[in-house]
Amino acid sequence: MPLPALSGPDYLRQGLKLVLSPGLRLFVLLPLGINLVLFVGLIYFAGHEFSLWVNQLMPELPSWLSFLNYILWPLFVTLVVLMVFFTFTMVANIIAAPFNGFLAEKVEVVVTGKDEFPAFSWAELLAMVPRTLSREMRKLAYYLPRAVGLLVLSLIPGVNVIAAPLWLMFGVWMMAIQYIDYPADNHKLSWQDMLAWLRRKRWASLSFGGSVYLVLLIPVVNILMMPAAVAGATLFWVRERGDARLVPA
Template identity: 30%
Template sequence: MLKTLKKILGGFGTLDGATYPLKALITFIKNPGLFKYIAIPILVNIIVAIALYSGLLYFGWQIVDGVQSDLTLWLNQLIANLPQWLGFLSYIVSGLIALIRLCLIVILLIATGFLLTQFGVLLGAPWYGQLSEQLEKLRTGKVELVELNIISDLGRAILYELKKLVLIAVVGIPLLFINLFPGVGTLVSTVGSFTLTTTIVCLDFLDSYLERRRLPFRRKLAIVFKNLPATGSFGLVCLGLISIPLVNLITIPLCVASGTLFICDRVSRPVK
């Protein structure tokens, strides 16, 4: 009874899953020796961020401005044909345009942060792997490792990225078509795309631990779904952290560390 009540009050792990980046930060503070494992990944993130933010963010900002201009012109023309007594609608339209611009900027930052994570985690994998091993040793007192040769490791890494692309295509393409239907279709497409992005982010940050056991992609995905809603809140918080420019240079390693702690606590050693 007490265990069930604890689960209900904790949202069946929802609140606990969201706290793991903070738990990782506390672990770093208590174990300063871990910082050496994130020095090079942070440098890698800075290099990748310069390329992404100087390119993708610049052109993305132009697209946002273009969409805003077209939308403003269309809405102003629409209001111009309305009776004069409906002039107050211009204020509503201005607010609506500002809200749409804000949403577009948020989407742009999320997309840029997502790409930064994909490249940063991939390029920093050797150091993140060592960090994950140290965290597992701290948390459980041992490290489980399935040894493979370099060629096999490289092959698994490439295959993992390809399977992620397949997942994105299988889910993302239908969502694009659903988006063609205004109203409900747009809502479903937006929620679906956000859920897909959160799932991929969650997979990436749990992967340092899971890949060390050479688990197949479907098993990794099953672990994410089996541990909902904790994995959902974990992925959501991580997605927010990696979407903040400059701050994400540090939060990406933090989220990688929190993924290992999450698995150690909630998967390999089930919560009581």
């Protein structure tokens, strides 16, 4: 009998528990190191440019409306934070994609008790690079037009006040796509079929994506939680598919 599905936070919590287990730690260290280097570089750059970005996005108000600056400034700070977060997440996942794909394979072996994947080797890892990078480019092609539309919206005075909540909703959906795609791709599920499957599981997907999104917004914690998100997404994939042969994680 299939095990019951979990809530979004439960998937993430179980994912963290899985990546901390002795059998999976090896597959976590490399993507963790890559994310750490990238995160430090991005924070250093963003720290120098942050005020400039906020000032460029803030609309110029007439003097009699200057009091609105105290309301709008936190909104546009939030908008810049979301944009920086999105950039870091997308770039980090593109670079770490082969390692994340391999981690998803090993997590699935642990939670299903079945090993239908090749044994770990550097040759096998290198063989995954073209496929995983191609899939990341497909995610980027899905993301960029929508992100550009939101960015344009962010630059239109008056209308841009709704940009931050739209970025948030889009970000939650993208987090579900980003991480659940790893196990889906390992099973050769096409991009369109993967999206259709997520839409059928829309509320469960958004629950998981929202949990990942909130945790990954926390500096330093986000680096540690990225592998947990991969593991949680793999558990989501297996449980939501209702695999009757699943064993407890």
